Amino acid sequence: MSNFEDEWQENEPVATMPAPQAHATYHSREYRPSRGRGSFGGARGRGNDNNWRDRGNNSNSNGGGPSNRRNFQQNEGNKKNIMVPSNKVGRIIGKGGSKIRELETETDAKIKIGDSNGNETDVTLFGTPDAISKVEGLINGLTEDYNRPPPQDRHNDSANSGGSGDFLKQNESGVQVIDWDKLNAFYDEQQQSRWENLPPIIKDFYKEDPEVAAMPPAEVARWRRANNDIQVKRTFDDKPGLRPVPNPIITFEQAFQHYPEILDEIYKQGFKQPSPIQSQAWPILLRGEDLIGIAQTGTGKTLAFLLPALIHIDGQTIPRDQREGPTVLIMAPTRELALQIDKEVSKYQYRGIKSVCLYGGGDRKEQIKVVSKGVDIVIATPGRLNDLVMARHLNIINFSYIVLDEADRMLDMGFEPQIRKSLFDVRPDRQTVMTSATWPAGVRRLAESYMKDPIQVNVGSLDLAAVHTVTQQLMFVDEDDKEKVLLEFLINMEPTDKVIIFCGKKATATHITTELCLKGIECQSLHGDRDQSDREAALGDMVDGTVNILVATDVASRGIDIKDLTHVINLDFPRHIEEYVHRVGRTGRAGKTGIALSFITRNDWAHARELIKILEEANQEIPDELETMAQRFEAMKLRREKEGGGGGRGGRGGRGGGRRDRW
Template sequence: MADCDEWWDESEPVPAPAPASNIRHDNTSTRGSRVFHSNSGRGRGRGGVRGRSNEPNWRERSGDDGQSRRNFNNSNGDKKVISIPSDKVGRVIGKGGSKIRDLQYESDAKIKIGDSNGNDTEVTLFGTTDAITKANNMIDDLMKDRKPPPTKENYSSAGNGDEASGTSTTHNYSIINENGDEVIDWDRLNADYEKNQQERWSQLPDIVKDLYKEDQKVKEMSAAEVKRWRLTHNDIQVKRTFDDKPGLRPIPNPVLTFEQAFQHYPEILDEIYKQGFQEPSPIQSQAWPILLRGEDMIGIAQTGTGKTLAFLLPALIHIDVQPMPRDQRAGPTVLVLAPTRELALQIEKEVSKYQYRGIKSVCVYGGGNRKEQINIVTKGVDIVIATPGRFLDLVKAKHLCAINFSYIVLDEADRMLDMGFEPQIKISLFDVRPDRQVVMTSATWPPGVRRLAETYMKDPIQVNVGSLDLAAVHTVTQQLMFLEEDDKEAALLEFISNMHENDKIIIFCGKKATASHISTELCCKGISCQSLHGDRDQSDREAALDDMVDGTVNILVATDVASRGIDIKDLTHVINFDFPRHIEEYVHRVGRTGRAGKTGISLTFITRSDWAHAGELVKILEEAAQEVPEELVLMAERFEAMKIRRDRDGGGGGRGGRGGRGRGGRGRRDFFF
């Protein structure tokens, strides 16, 4: 990107800024003002520093003098000292002390790790007799060396024959060409491979995908009624993604009520009623008939539209109705791949809300306890929710086999590709059975997502909620503040001082170091907050989210790891401390608030270095019928003018390391004023 200092043209006058003290929280908005305001409020001044950096480490938490996060029943209890091999102490402690916390929580005993005296290390257990016995048994179990269980031969991804396992030699396929050279007969080799694959697929158990019994009223909807309903419900567009081949069944009509979708599955209806939903969301209304009929589907919609429940309920029914009993299957039935740990955990939380026929799930992700995850998988689950890296790890270790899955979900596929997970996805799903059902969700429709659909989906139906053009949710009031880089922290503190007591905000930063710095500064000023970024241990990241969800803190400082898949109820504000690198991330950040029918406010700090995004941001604001500040329009015009001058002059040229311009130090700072 061109440096804005070199190309900035200040020949056009621009309005003067409003001082930071004008930041208020009322519902007024004025064109041309530097900030479009939200609700008025008074400072909260909560005080009380809460930061994970001030907590004791695992040894301090587990010792006699440490302060545990849980009150154990050991004030008048017993004590027992056991010895464990010193080289296995790490199994008891876990990463960042996560395992020892789990052991204490599950056993209700207090555990203290002593000093090593050579080959052995003493471990002291405090608590009641039952608690000590339970903790002792759990530690003994951790000391055992387990071998990974063998995969079942009938469903092994490697197959039984030499050809399938890749160990066959190619000399059996050699022929002599017209020049007398020995070459490989690829036609015969490929034909034999296809034959072996067909024989292998024929050994798999049959699966049932068409589970849909169309309601009579839904069946009788006219084409005009269907078109009108789709138009008035977020302008839903439904079509076959690729060629509409002859012989394919018509796309099913949308259901208008929960009963029309699941009247033949009363237990599912009961679970829906427990959640208190009034009616299906638009994507659910259209997706349920498609997925219950066994079709592959691509759902393109922004966050907060109900995509998770759209693929989850058909998955539960799919698991239950398969001909082979669940306890006889070679592995889990449903796979959900998600780009981040936070989104994977969010999906697992959603799955846990629906207790249907004893179906079990597990969430596997990097940073979690791998051994514990493997133990849960091997004991038997029906749904695996995973990040691509950890899933590939378990597939390579033969703890999971892709051939066993018959219902596969690629959630937020565009984000997975943005994060570089395409190779892991392709390797992991290389062995997936050809008659599986695949669901893909995405907020956008880039070429990479289309490529995935072509590879893994069969005649998919595409459901677009709204336009394919990038758009922010319309329930969020988007505000902009134009300022210098050095003034951001002061503006943020001013905003926080005017927060209502019940306000909840996420502050998005562009770098992990910035997020860490901001959270530290807030804590030092007595402002309770949490931080969420890639440098924190998984246990700390989960604790940060828990604190935000349960209201322990009302401020979360995060990088874009929290821009998708994080569902925090009653989140009132999103602050973009740094503008994201891609305009798509701006949309996803803003979409963290204004969810589930509620309204929200976003405030974005804009500096001169963000001018390359000004034109795209103007379009986002206009599409959402938001006020477009004059400063933003001028930024966009200046950036376009710069590109024209740069192209005319043959590029940026050599600046000689910022020399020769007589700017003196950091140069002028009044680029807007």
């Protein structure tokens, strides 16, 4: 089956037009010499191994051809012949030989497609006895639905047998059609039967501290206002019989005093007090409630859902080594965020709990092996998760604690079909957590589908806002002057400065990286065209200080935690204003300050009004040029509406009807 790519889509090219010259003042400094590592983002080189029949028929050769690259032992004692329906051989081969390669990789067996007698085809399996047994089972699974069952006496069938004929009816025209009501009812009955046979889930582990329980409502309201104006409510209808929202905890001890090992792990990290989202989320999650946490990046959301997950794993009735699969699933939109969560999980050692990170670009076979050996937490991107669920390496029904992290980003990247497909079989009594930086309609739709009476915690306003520890600066430049101004900025960087340069396209990121290296300015690049190992190396070089400049696309706008990042430069303004907020949020984290510098061209005038709102909310200076851009764009839209042309982004400065609008 095809794997879904978990990559951010690059921006479309935008036309340019002349703009005023850049204005800024810098201090001079010489170029820094290169310290070695190259960082060019090249296309991946893949071998073309599509001739599956040649590979099979040459399997007995002793030469160095393609058929010997896996060095299978093909002798009489290590082979087995099976017969497969000829019209089903294509299922074993797959498109271009993809399935046969997947079977061989997964089982360490060798498959040779032989001759056909018309109805059946001879298939020879080579390898160790275990490998042959495993690959034979997989092949049987691919073809078993085509093995006809023996004839049955239809008069003796049970009314609930589930045979295909049971779900047909005649419509008004006398044509036989599917009776969907009956089929859906049968499916619901089967699912209910499966769920009833599962072990019960224990979700409530919260013992409220007396001081927390005694907090008067006025004190709770005052605390929430003082901590980023936290808003807490039931997301949907507040049904009768639901417990009131728990009060926030103020100290780590109030949340985890009954779990001293968790407290020890927290102390090891050197934290002084919980963040606002943690203070309110921990009582909710430890009590077993579903939670929607809406807060900006860098506010401690990962730890908010992780520590209750550890307690949930250890507190179930079935011992961990006797469970049929992992207990906790954490879904993340990008590889980088998935790896960042996995890194965070590894910091907290609690009763031998193990995790695995599943993502596209990683070693699929190795990931499957780790899962098969037994893990407690699965951290996955939607594409790879869907891949392994559909290949039956993971059974989603076994998860009892599910987290959809950065749900808005997953929807922006088009992953809703994969999410729904992967979670199709999820048990209804699980505990579900969803985090998001915004609250769009798509996220609300997901919450309605997968959550039961969730409590929503908003840290700060629901309006889009950038973190207040970042100074947001704008520079108005012509499109052709961007590189020159960027180079001047980088030349005058301080030695301790650390910068991420965001580009709208992968090609732009590659070009900027190349130009900087040619000028002796050492940097790294991070974008979707780079191999996963190169992406991890680039991020590692930034984290450990090997390089101080990272050129990236929006794949790095979330899930990248570089604690000493001082600057974010938006070389290209993002297509969506939400992405601007997330880019800015890469700096100014964990109480530190940072600077976000955005290059603004005439092509960006459609974002001017939204950008003004964000700057105003963060008490930032609003340049007159930005206000003028916003007014000109709004005037252009009104004029087009009167002329019947509609509004738009106004490419090339909003030219329309033979006229050019100026700002």
